Amino acid sequence: MAGFLKQFFKPRQPTSAAAQSEPQASTATPERPAPDPDIVAKATTTGELETLATQGETAAIRREAIGRIQDTEALERISRALKGRDKGAFQAARRKLREQREQAEAEEARQADIERILQDIEELATTQDTKLYQARLDALVSRWGSISGTTESAQTQRYEASLARCRERAQAIADEEAQARAEQEQAQEQQGAVETLAATAEQLASAWPEEGASLSSLDAMIKTQRNRWEQATANRTPDAELKTRFERLMAQLEAYYQALSAWQQHEAQLEQALQEKDTETIEATLAAVNWPEGFPAPPALARARKHRDGQTRSSSEPQQEAPRVDTGELGRTLDALEQSLEQQQLKPSREHFREAQKLQDQLPEKEARQHQARITRLGRQLQELRDWLGFAARPKLESLCEQMEYLADQPMEPEAKAEHIQDLQQQWYDLGGTPDQQLWQRFKDATDRAYEPCHQYFNEKKRLKEANLEKRQYIVGQLQEFVDNLDWAGCDYKAVDRIQRTARREWSDAKPVDYRANRPLQKQFDRLIKALNAGLEAERERNDALKRDVVERAEALIEHDPLREATEGAKALQKEWEAIGITHQQEDRRLWKAFRAACDQIFARLSEQREAREEAFNAAAEEAESLIRQLQDIDPTEVEPAELEAFRKAFRALELPRDRAGALADRFNKAMDGVQQQQMSALRAQRYQQWLAALDQHQSGETPGPESFRHPPMPLEQATQESDTPSQARALCIRVEIVSGAATPPEDQAQRMALQVSRLNEGMKSEQSLESQEDELDSLLATWCELDAADGLTPEHYQRLREALKHWFLRSSGDEASQQT
Known part of the structure; x- marks a missing residue:
């Protein structure tokens, strides 16, 4: 310590004669006054603030003046002037410059976003591509709304003008689409009405219902479909062929309805006339009923026709021998009827009875009368069995009515509801039904009411199938055109793979679809996909080989030295891997696992090296902290200059981490300056x-x-x-x-x-x-x-x-x- 003090207080020689000489002064200056604390607030121009920032009496004044300056060029000049003079003010000026640059960059990016939005909405206002127009417009409006800050009036005017044009176009497009949908719905309704009439006519033409046709149901169906047709044709003229078909089917069903109504009025009268063989009454009844051709007539009406035809032939021309029918077949049918009646099997008994009546009608009248008594007796037994089973099954049938009525009021999925309806109907038929028309009507009304939402659902499902069929036709057409124009020599295989995947996904999404109508499309689609996959398969094989080579080279780098070359090589291989095209998915996963494992081992070595270096940095930082603490605890009056120099050398020798080196150096220098001060x-x-x-x-x-x-x-x-x-x-x-x-x-x-x-x-x-x-x-x-x-x-x-x-x-x-x- 004594040596240090002696060195500190040794005489200092002047460096020049001018420094040794000091002229005398004739006058004295007064003591400098304290600076004005409001001097920065009083400055009104950038020039005044710049002067205070570079020549202010205190650091606080200089920093305050810098804080008020907004001009970038002024801040640049200030930072150059303060460099090396005032570290705090210099850093404040640089920080203010950095903030202004960041704000300018952010504003530039914001203006670029605004310009992109304006260009996009102006392009949308004039584009001919109207697909998803409203969604694209909504996206642009959302982007404009997300812009922070204010916009210039010119920009706002451009946006508002383009937005108005876009909204007009969007409304026009929406109106066109709505009109097209309405026309499509009307066309579907027209077609639906015709199909419903055709299905009803086909059902009535197939056979006479066992329980008889329902006049009220037929009347309701005719009125409903006529009203449906009128509404569907109010704003859209139907196809001429479809209109002709509708009018023809409607005329047939109305004729059927009129005949059925007349039949129900004359049924009892005709039965009596047949028993009494009252030809005149039979003729009058047939004329009154006027049953339409093409529809199976009630059994009694058929017998009346046969009676009339027989009388006509006998009176107008000689009797021709009718086709011979094996009477043994009729006998066997009656025997089977008796057996099923004894076993109380209603359904087989009904079938045998109808078959016997049919065979009897084909026999000559003389032979037919020979079996009439037995048929009549078995018919009474069948009626008794029906009545008895009906009485026994009535509670069950009433229960089925209640279940159907309950089902009609329950909200359910249409598919599940239809299954329940079908199950209840099957149970009804298994019980043999009932001659009680009122109970049957109750069950039928409940069934119709329960099936109404299912009917709408299946109609929609049918329309959906048709739409999906059209979509698949479009997919096949586009895919066929793509395959026909595809050049395998210079194509983008990834794009081809994406196209075939997209086609398969869209094809799968286009369901449900009518199976029969879809079969030829499915064959064509499968053929096209197969053709694409054939070309893609060869490319996958080539790319699999390339990736296997990449994996081998990566594995060779695991133990490669120096490590830096190995890591750089691994990064290059990763880029090479990404550049390789399509591969087999399973093989790609296997190769990727091997490649990833090799890269992990390479970078694990790098991580170990970094961890070791980090540990060394941390140890150096701890050593630096220890040196700083020793300086802070040292007694300045007892330390020698050599000791302080040893501290400096020890600190300089440390390899500190970059993120902490500056802070540690500042603390060390501050501690050293404190000791020296x-x-x-x-x-x-x-x-x-x-x-x-x-x-x-x-x-x-x-x-x-x-x-x-x-x-x-x-x-x-x-x-x-x-x-x-x-x-x-x-x-x-x-x-x-x-x-x-x-x-x-x-x-x-x-x-x-x-x-x-x-x-x-x-x-x-x-x-x-x-x-x-x-x-x-x-x-x-x-x-x-x-x-x-x-x-x-x-x-x-x-x-x-x-x-x-x-x-x-x-x-x-x-x-x-x-x-x-």
């Missing part, structure tokens, strides 16, 4: 005490020793330019007050101002460092001690010197404290 403060305090002691010795008439000063005294003519001792003492006091910054008595203010002007003219700065002030004060005090204390030196002179030195010492201590802070 404390040493300087201690030495300055010692210097201050030595000066006071020298003044006390000189005032008491003693001569201070050479150790009291580090610098030699100035020549009096150079220091004061005065001739007598009192004037020299006065001038030296003023110079000491100027250097120390202490106040000067009013009577000496003019001389102080003159001395200050003289110092400025000689190039001496108004602001000096503490070291230069200390050197000048030391030389001035040495010169003072050259004066004769008894020749005009007064205690007031010594007191002025002591006050000036005290002011300098206190101010220097405060400056050092602020610098440490």
Whole structure:
């Protein structure tokens, strides 16, 4: 420590003669006033703020002025001017510049987004592609709404004008689509009405219903379909062929309805006439009923026709021999009927009875009368069995009615509901039905009501099948055109693969579809997909081989050294892997696992290396923290310069992590500066005490020793330019007050101002460092001690010197404290 202090206090030689000379001043300057705290707020122009930012008296003023400047060029000039002068203000200026650049970039990106939206909406306003038009418009409106900040009036006008045009087009497109849908729905309704009439006519033409046809159901169906046709043709003219078909079917069913209505009125009368063989009544009844051709007639009506035809043939021409029917077959049928009646099997009994009636009708009248009694007897037994089973099954049939009525009121999926309806109908038929028309009508009404939503559902399903069939036809057409024009030599295999995958997905999505109508389309589609896959298969084989080669090269890099080459090679192989085209999915997964495993091993080595380096960085950071703590805990008065230099070397030798190196270096330098500042403060305090002691010795008439000063005294003519001792003492006091910054008595203010002007003219700065002030004060005090204390030196002179030195010492201590802070 003693050696360090000796080195610190050794005499310093002036670097030049100009530095040793100090001209006398004729006047003295007043003490500098404190800066105005509101000076930045009062500045109104960028130029004024720029001046304050570069020439402000305090760092706070400079930073505040920078904070108010918005001009980028001004900030650039300020940052260049402050570089190396004021680190805090320089960083504030650079930070403000960075923020402004980021804001400018963000605003530029925002304007680019606005321009893209405007271009997109202007293009949408004039495009001929109207697919998903409203959705695209909604997306653009959403993008415009998500723009932050305000937009220029010109941009808003462009957007509003294009938006208005787009909305007009969207409305027109929507109207066209609605009209097309309405026309399509009307066409479907027209077709549906005709199909319903055709299905009803086909059902009535297949056979006479066992329980008889329902007049009310037929009437309701005819009225419903007529009303449906009228509504469907109100705004759309039907196809001429479809209209002709509708009118023909409607005429047939209306004729059937009129005949059925007349039949129900004359049924009992005709039965009586047949029993009595009243030909006249039979003829009149047949004429009144006028049953239409093409529809099976009720059994009694058929017998009446047969009776009429027989009478006509017998009266108009000789009797022709009717086709012979095997009477044995009729007998066997009656035997089977008797057996089924004995076993109380209603359904087989009905079938055998109808078959027997049919065979009887084909026999000549004489032979037919021979079996009439037996058929009549078995018919009564069948009726009794029906009545008995009906009575026994009535509770079950009523239960089925209740279940069907309950089912009609339940919200269910149409498919499931239809299955339940079919199950209840099957149970009804298994029970043999009932002759009770009222109970049957109850069950039928409930069935119709329950099936109504199912009917709508299956109609929609049918329309959906037709739409899906059209979609599949379109897919096949597009795919056929693509295959016909495909050039395998220069095609994009990934695009081809995507197309065939998309086609297969869309084909699968287009269901349900009518199976029969779809069969030829399915064959064509399968053939086209097969043709595409044949070309893709060869490309997959080639690409599989390429990926196998990549895997082999990656595995070769696992143990490769140096590691940097291995990692760079792995990254290159990853890019090469991504560039390879389509492969077999299963083989690709297998190869990818092998490739990923090889890359993982390569990068695992890199991770281990990084972890080791990270551990070394962390250890160095801990060592740096330890050095900083030692500096912070050290006693500045006991440390040698060599020890501090050893600290510096040890810190510089550390390899610190990049993210912490700057912060650790700042803390280390701050701690080192703190130690040195404390040493300087201690030495300055010692210097201050030595000066006071020298003044006390000189005032008491003693001569201070050479150790009291580090610098030699100035020549009096150079220091004061005065001739007598009192004037020299006065001038030296003023110079000491100027250097120390202490106040000067009013009577000496003019001389102080003159001395200050003289110092400025000689190039001496108004602001000096503490070291230069200390050197000048030391030389001035040495010169003072050259004066004769008894020749005009007064205690007031010594007191002025002591006050000036005290002011300098206190101010220097405060400056050092602020610098440490």
